[in-house]
Amino acid sequence: MPATPLTIRMHERDNVAIVANDGGLAAGTALPGGPVLVDRVPQGHKVALVDIAEGAPVLRYGIPIGRALKALPAGSWVHERLLAMPDAIGLDGLPKATVRRPALPPLEGYTFEGYRNADGSVGTRNILAITQTVQCVAGVTEFAVQRIKAELLPRYPNVDDVVALEHGYGCGVAIDAPDAVVPIRTLRNLSLNPNFGGEVMLVSLGCEKLQPERLMPPGTVPIADARAGAEAAGLDVVCLQDDAHVGFMSMVESILRQAEVHLQRLDARRRETVPASELAVGVQCGGSDAFSGVTANPAVGFCTDLLVRAGASVMFSETTEVRDGIDQLTSRAASPEVADAMIREMAWYDAYLKRGAVDRSANTTPGNKKGGLSNIVEKAMGSIVKSGSAPISHVLAPGEKLKGKGLTYAATPASDFICGTLQTAAGMNLHVFTTGRGTPYGLAAVPVIKVATRTDLARRWHDLMDVNAGRIADGAATIEDVGWELFRLMLDVASGRKQTWAERWKLHNALVLFNPAPVT
Ligand code: CA
Numbered sequence: 211m212p213a214t215p216l217t218i219r220m221h222e223r224d225n226v227a228i229v230a231n232d233g234g235l236a237a238g239t240a241l242p243g244g245p246v247l248v249d250r251v252p253q254g255h256k257v258a259l260v261d262i263a264e265g266a267p268v269l270r271y272g273i274p275i276g277r278a279l280k281a282l283p284a285g286s287w288v289h290e291r292l293l294a295m296p297d298a299i300g301l302d303g304l305p306k307a308t309v310r311r312p313a314l315p316p317l318e319g320y321t322f323e324g325y326r327n328a329d330g331s332v333g334t335r336n337i338l339a340i341t342q343t344v345q346c347v348a349g350v351t352e353f354a355v356q357r358i359k360a361e362l363l364p365r366y367p368n369v370d371d372v373v374a375l376e377h378g379y380g381c382g383v384a385i386d387a388p389d390a391v392v393p394i395r396t397l398r399n400l401s402l403n404p405n406f407g408g409e410v411m412l413v414s415l416g417c418e419k420l421q422p423e424r425l426m427p428p429g430t431v432p433i434a435d436a437r438a439g440a441e442a443a444g445l446d447v448v449c450l451q452d453d454a455h456v457g458f459m460s461m462v463e464s465i466l467r468q469a470e471v472h473l474q475r476l477d478a479r480r481r482e483t484v485p486a487s488e489l490a491v492g493v494q495c496g497g498s499d500a501f502s503g504v505t506a507n508p509a510v511g512f513c514t515d516l517l518v519r520a521g522a523s524v525m526f527s528e529t530t531e532v533r534d535g536i537d538q539l540t541s542r543a544a545s546p547e548v549a550d551a552m553i554r555e556m557a558w559y560d561a562y563l564k565r566g567a568v569d570r571s572a573n574t575t576p577g578n579k580k581g582g583l584s585n586i587v588e589k590a591m592g593s594i595v596k597s598g599s600a601p602i603s604h605v606l607a608p609g610e611k612l613k614g615k616g617l618t619y620a621a622t623p624a625s626d627f628i629c630g631t632l633q634t635a636a637g638m639n640l641h642v643f644t645t646g647r648g649t650p651y652g653l654a655a656v657p658v659i660k661v662a663t664r665t666d667l668a669r670r671w672h673d674l675m676d677v678n679a680g681r682i683a684d685g686a687a688t689i690e691d692v693g694w695e696l697f698r699l700m701l702d703v704a705s706g707r708k709q710t711w712a713e714r715w716k717l718h719n720a721l722v723l724f725n726p727a728p729v730t
Pocket residue numbers: 494495496528624625626629
């Protein structure tokens with residue numbers, strides 16, 4: 211017997227719904243209380259609930275995601291080739307801080323076990339990071355890291371890992387171009403991530419454009435009182451071109467010697483009970499499908515509200531995926547100044563895309579469309595829900611550090627690797643990543659909790675996905691259930707009581723800098 215037809219409609223104004231059944235629904239299927247399907251509709255794809263005239267808006271999330279290119283009878287499959295995409299909303303005359311809602315009630319009594327840092331931030335892992343000024347040193351550093359892991363790390367059992375912050379920047383770039391500030395501050399702030407305990411060591415080549423003092427100007431590295439003497443001598447830099455280095459092995463020995471100084475200090479640290487307000491969570495999505503905006507992202511949005519209520523920091527990002535909802539976001543800004551900052555970031559990104567002769571529609575992938583997302587407008591509506599309902603308190607330009615608690619819009623590209631890198635630079639100590647098509651994404655420096663949008667994905671990728679939000683579409687759990695499950699899992703993962711699947715398999719992607727400036 212065929213399964214009961216299951217469709218999901220997001221807003222009472224919507225004239226389409228998505229098919230939730232595994233494998234989709236066959237033509238001729240009668241939807242409960244709705245039309246009979248004219249076409250076969252794949253899972254996650256849209257069906258017209260009423261007759262939609264040629265040129266009429268197709269409404270999802272209560273807004274037009276496009277206009278019908280031809281008449282679409284009730285029961286038709288509504289896919290991307292049948293829709294004309296609306297223009298982006300203009301950036302003039304947007305509502306600013308107009309949404310006035312009662313403050314969410316505080317959420318008290320939740321804690322986790324974290325590593326308190328000298329600058330007040332809290333780490334969820336205890337990792338030695340080795341910062342590099344330039345790609346030229348990557349091979350030598352990686353060789354040294356393998357030896358550190360094999361020879362030194364076993365002697366420092368309280369240190370979780372050693373990570374080389376490899377990147378492609380540092381030379382062959384227009385370092386004085388105005389936009390070069392983005393990759394440079396990203397690298398600087400990456401090395402100051404709370405999971406690195408304030409221990410900064412650099413490997414430099416010597417002749418590169420990005421000199422150590424430019425990367426980490428005086429005063430950048432926080433100095434704990436107890437070790438002021440050790441740091442007073444200046445930055446800890448191993449320079450490969452130093453005359454003292456004779457042969458490759460002497461470079462490697464220098465890196466090992468310096469690493470050990472930091473490992474000793476990191477090893478002396480212990481977890482302590484801290485309030486949930488010390489979480490700094492970055493949320494993003496990747497490999498999205500039509501369920502992203504129905505199951506996983508709304509559950510993340512519910513959890514975002516819990517985090518804000520607990521006094522934590524939460525960042526949402528991915529500029530091209532919020533551009534089409536800019537009016538909702540400026541309305542939700544905590545002040546007109548925050549709304550202006552948001553508009554500034556959108557305008558900057560519009561100009562950046564225009565310089566490359568594209569617009570926000572360049573975001574969507576073949577997989578998105580196969581998964582039922584017709585265009586960037588529909589994708590954006592499903593992406594924004596990760597931000598929950600709290601007022602937006604802060605805005606960060608790419609590569610900047612968090613400015614305070616509450617909900618932050620951290621402007622980043624939607625690219626999974628670049629967004630993850632920029633949120634790490636902003637100071638995130640926990641990452642939440644939703645996926646519908648499926649990606650084995652991970653980061654070396656920060657635990658990544660992956661949330662599947664569909665039960666089918668969670669079942670097939672049972673040892674890669676940490677949470678199954680597909681149960682929401684199955685009717686087996688509510689958005690609130692999954693939101694709370696995620697919140698509790700965050701406290702366990704932050705405390706080191708649980709590992710994410712990506713940590714268990716040591717899966718991680720490269721750090722990828724956002725460099726909007728020219729290379730030479
Ligand atoms: Ca992404």
